[in-house]
Amino acid sequence: MKVPSIFDQLAQLTAAVGATLDDAAREKVIVALHKAANSLETPENTIHRYGHMNLQTASVKIGFDLGIFKLLAASEGGLTVDEVSQKTGADTELTNRILRFLASIDAVDEIGKDRYAANHVTKNLTExxxxxxxxxxxxxxxxxxxxxxxxxxxxxxxxxxxxxxxxxxxxxxxxxxxxxxxxxxxxxxxxxxxxxxxRKPDLTWLSVYPVAEEAKDSQSDPDRPVFVNIGGGVGHQCAQFKEKYPDLAGRVILQDMPHSIAKALPTPGVENMVHDIFQPQPIKGAKFYHMRGVLHNHPPHKVRKLLEHIKSVMAPDSVLLVDEMVLPETGVSYDVASLDMTMMGVFASLERTEAQWRDTFRDVGLELVRTYTYMPLMYESVMDVRLPKVA
Known part of the structure; x- marks a missing residue:
């Protein structure tokens, strides 16, 4: 039976409109198309789709090692198996089998007998x-x-x-x-x-959080720490903070382990401090304490210890900015659900919903005041966490 022309039309339509969609709309289309394709599967199709996933990744890694994707992307009319073999130094028969498999998973296009060319996925694989x-x-x-x-x-x-x-x-x-x-x-x-x-430098918590408004009442004391980046690596967050708010009064401090501080960015006005996040916090009364992607690396008992250290040094007007994924209650994406399972396997940790984050903070006597989402596709958000107001 001939495949209905509607599928050819669908392929043309998705190719035509794909470039015009934003990230959220594109993700919805991808999910819908996958669901439609999966609904047509036989049991044998399902076996091969799941059973060969590791082989797909392995074959793509071979493609990277041989430079196949860059070769094809740089060739306007495609290359023969012999040409790819000569350029990579791989055996011709092996090259043919590798390219044949890569074509079967749409990583490259087979455009004729023993001839292959780059497609959209190939170009992605050159990034x-x-x-x-x-x-x-x-x-x-x-x-x-x-x-x-x-x-x-x-x-x-x-x-x-x-x-x-x-x-x-x-x-x-x-x-x-x-x-x-x-x-x-x-x-x-x-x-x-x-x-x-x-990381996309234009998509950060600084694009959504009202730093200047929240910090205005702390500007009378230039010696007060205004921004403490806990577990901040080599200091990208501090550099972005200073770039966006160069005139904000107060000390800007980067904290991390010695190996990170040794490679810290030379950002003027940033103090680099060696600090173990599970030891008592040495900087007291800062306006903002900030952590990006720190808590999801640790199990609940370590998260609690870290939060308790920060809480103990917060001033009544201090704000703890927790920059993490905040998952929806339903419909979590494949990418993020995969990351949650990965973090569980490595660190016995987890990605949390807003309700789970709220409970996590409440357990140590802190209050989640508001969540600001800056990258909806990955649920990346900064949470404004404070000491509870005294009645």
Missing amino acids: KMVEAGLSHYFLTASPQYQGLPAYLKKTNYKTPIDEVNTCFQDVWNRPNAYALFTDHPENLTAFNDYMALR
Whole structure:
């Protein structure tokens, strides 16, 4: 039976309108199309779709290692198998089999016998961020995913709460990810490159939070800390804060472990301070304490300890800015649900809904005042958390 022409029309339509959609609309279209495709599956289709997912990632990693995607993207009319083989140095028969599989998963286009060309996905795969991200997932995360069923079975399917007894330790035989990265610099490079490249500098909490308005009553004392970035890495948040508010009075302080502070950005006006976030907070009475993506790296008991240290030094008008994902109660996206499962397997931690965040803060005597979302597609938000008002 001939495939109805409506599907050809649908392919043309999505290609035509794709460039005009914003991120949220594009995501809805992608989800709808996947659901439609999955609804047509036979049991055999479902086996192969799930069963070969690891093979897909492995084959893409081979494509990265050989430079196949960049070669095809740079060739206007495509390349033959022989040409790809000559340029990469790979055996011709092996090259043919690799390209054939990549074409079957739409990573490249087969445009004739033994001839392949770049498509939209191929061009995505030439992006540095995409290569770094997929390399990170293949090298570091995939082995953990393989070990997750056995780990959960061993623990009688209890939610992990101990950061030193997770699936990660079972798979890698290392105390934590930091020890793994020390032993495997290729894994660390992929992770660092992915984290650096995936951030969009124009989409930050500073685009939605009213810093100047909230800080105006704290400007009478120029020696008071105005912004303390806890666990801030090399200082990107401090640099962005100083760039947007150069005239705001008060000390701007970056805190992290020695290896990060040693590589801190040379931002004028930023004080770099070595500090273990699980030790008492040395900076008292700051206007803003800020953490980005810190709490989701730790299990609940460590989150509680960290929050208690901050609460103990907050002034009545201090604001704790918690920059994290705030999940909806229903319909969580595949990307974020995947991240939640990944964090569980590595750190015995989790991504939270607003209600879960509210409970987390309430348990240590803090109050979530308001949530400001700045990247809706990934639910990235900054939460304004304060000491409860005294009646």
